[in-house]
Amino acid sequence: MTPAPQYGDHAPELRAAARHIGRRTFLTTASAAAALAFAVNLPGSASAAEADAKKITEDPFTLGVASGDPQPGSVVLWTRLAPRPYEPGSGLPAARFTVRWELAHDELFTRIVRRGSATAHPEFDHSVHVEPTGLDPDRVYHYRFRAGSWISPAGRTRTAPARAARISELRFAAVSCQAYHDGYFTAHRHLADEDLDVVFHLGDYLYEYAVNAVGGARNHTDRRLPAHYNRETITLEDYRLRYGLYKSDPDLMAAHAAHPFVVTWDDHETENNYADEIPENDVPREEFLLRRAAAYRAYWENQPLRTPQRPRGTDMQLYRRLHFGRLAQFDVLDTRQYRSDQAYGDGLDIPGPESEDPARTMTGETQERWLIDGWRQSRALWNVVPQQVNFSRRKLDLTEPARVSMDSWDGYPASRDRILDGAGSAGVENLMILTGDVHVAYAYDIKRDYDTPGAEVVGTEIVATSISSGKDGADKPATWDTYTRANPHMRFYNGRRGYVTVTLGEQQARADFRTLTHVTTPGSPVTTAASFVTDAGNPGLRQI
Template identity: 75%
Template sequence: MTYAQTSTPNHSDELRAAARHFGRRGFLTTAGAAAALALAVQLPAAGTASAAELDPRRITEDPFTLGVASGDPLPGSVVLWTRLAPRPFDPDSGLPRERVAVHWELAHDERFGRTVRRGKVTAHPEFQHSAHVEIDHLDPDRVYFYRFRAGAWTSPVGRTRTAPAPGARISGLKLAAVSCQAYHDGYFTAYGHLAQEDLDVVFHLGDYLYEYAVNATGGARAYTDRRLPAVFNRETLTLEDYRLRYALYKSDPDLRAAHAAHPFVVTWDDHETENNYAGDIPENDVPPEEFLLRRAAAYRAYWENQPLRRVQRPEGPDMRLYRRLRFGRLAQFDILDTRQYRSNQAYGDGWRVPGPESEDPSRTMTGATQERWLLDGWRDSRALWNVVPQQVVFAERRDVPSDAFKLSMDSWDGYPASRQRILDGAAAAGIENLMVLTGDVHVGYGLDIKADHRDPTSRTLGTEIVATSIASGKDGADRPANHADLTAANPHLKFYNGRRGYVTVALGRDSARADFRTVAAVTTPGAPVTTAGSFVTEAGNPGLTPV
């Protein structure tokens, strides 16, 4: 979604200098991009160990200001995360460029009376003193508690859980889907409520942060008791910019509470780098090598600040984020990346009349390799529910109920041949219970995925659950201005609400239930949460029915 810029960036000289130094040919390789990134930010190569280890007595302020998180649960494994930042709004986070020993502990109980495992990890300055701990050989389908220690300081306690064993016939699981949390548009109130939900896992579907400037009063938050530093009042371009922006977002107590309460599975959309970019093509007219340097910085900061495994660590401007998680025989989750490999948006992006350019069979949303990975995974799937957490609206979405309709070129409507290949692959694999989880559009949708979206009587192939934003779009409305047009134009659209919040989905052996949870306001803190709509879809009989 596009927002107006609130300032003009004027601090990208290091990007341009590095791009000129390497040139297009030298940059457009993984090695060249990594070297250019190091040159631009004056850092050693990724993973290079610093010479000195910090004396823990020199940590004189709480380094756990950004909280803790866990993610990507496997049957016997989970990844734990924290980042040391005694002064999170300083470029160096308040720590010298030295290695820091971080101790971690995992237990069965919140008071750590029954410790399961403990160990030590090194937080490197090259990765902004982030710590990623991958713990294996745990019990499947079990809740654990964890914490970190650095020097004399102990982190808040986090709660996580492992996935069920392969082949386990579990009776159900409950997930939440979230997306789009523009700090400058309001408080993350919905996360405070999400932290209190009884969930197995949370899927973040993108736009964890926004690249746009945040003014001294926090935009729509309109702070009167504090002022944010000027470092946030500019668009993110450099590695330092992105790192500081994650620190700003993770300063929100409700976001920290949600991370501490549940394991997160994260994937990005566009704003973690730049609005509506497509592969190596930026939104604005800048040299491709300069944009890829920006993308490298954004991807590196993303990995540093999320509970991701080592295998996801980026190399230059490339980062494999698509991956697969299984929860016994009940559900398989194929997490997609629809930004890094897509063709450029047709007709210059935006809402356009579809035509030969958008309908070109060669166009791809996922890239050939990821598409093949998805379809191969479906052929091997033994799960009852095959769920696809991804970014942009999958089902067709016409803007008006007439033959003069337009479609969003940034969504799957701008890549219909790519969408059809996905649906054909699902049919060939015998996938009966397809569910797509989506973010991006700052509203909640419940959609039936049809064989022919323009024929309401055509076969229903699956369901799409679109999570509204956490804050993006400010307070919103139960019935947005285009509600009548959109619902009339799309009979397969079963639910449409424009408030902020999240969605929970309870997957069972016989059916799945989606509850759209919303708050009335985010421009003021503390709004209560309500359920705006509830729907079920039966196993073996796709399609949403209101409860």
């Protein structure tokens, strides 16, 4: 049986009101109670007593370090104290600890530029988010943390260029979908060795599904995982433990230590294919909202995110905008929290009146307006949209009418049209969509009219394959012939695991699809399966 939801010491009245009556049914009060249960459990005047970090007897930095959301004068630094990350509470008492941090120009930390202290609160599972300011733009820094006598591994990060700076090149990677139980995170180890300015994680950072004692396809022979991993994540404790499992992976830690990450979620960080307040399965809305609140809170605790992204009850504003000089503007979307329910019961279906309803939305009205208004104010050469699900039309059959995925933008065509209309009215000439979710790599020419040969290309979509989800995969999956014939604007399709690197320049953008031969056993080499370029001012992909 799953432990009861964790409400915290600041909400005894809610603990008394809630009742635990089974695996998935543990709250029957109003959704407002679910929001309050998480909102009130914040550090404050009644927060936990302080403990001496010198009394920590085991390495508390088992989850490594991370940085993210770079700005010209600031970057987020993250760590979490977890001497025993596979145990509830991570081996620490419910007390707060002082954590010191240092930021330096050099990796030996002989030229310290900033230092300070932060508090690791038990209410936030002893996570630490530091936001140093006054840094030089477009500069590499090294950082580390100290708790008592323990020193964390060092991380490397980089600030963004000044907003008005003219930069000739920006190199980033896009990654997605890292199911622990499907294989090793070898792609992250190779990612750590790439020369990059920033990494965009496009969702499914973890999966809610059970992980057995041998780690699924990893088939551990040297250790067995605790039994509490062999169940679906529901409660706050469940999600926290799952992050402890994922973030203790040495390859993932290496990637985080090497590059700043910009993260956004998809569905599995909470539950498969949920839509706004609607769960995948037929459970009461109030139950799901409490689960969503737990998932969102654990996500923020375990990612290098800024204070404005800290969740408030069942809600968390994850969409945000980053600028890299005059070369690129990144509008990071959340296509899960505000969307209309999937049409026709989700799944694969033929488009019809339900899916084509003009009122349907993938982003919600507020986020849609924010995106288009941001484009109207953009002075960047490249406008890049990191988001989650397949944006371009993707027919799944050679017959007409063909089925499409109701969970992707094909299930929300009116919403997609409004986005493209907004890009056109804003004068966006170099639109690039970054996508995850589908566990394969695609490259698309984006069009408004996919049925007329020679129709105008209005942008580029680059789909990053998974880090491990789907296990080893194949260069040509079983659907390769069907999809490539049904979708002539699909310029590339590969089913191996890996990631994609993108180099933005003043004249063109280049995408390199980096793939691995296997992930169910460690140690795969990485190769470039294909490379494409698109010219500034003249959208359309060509292979090189």
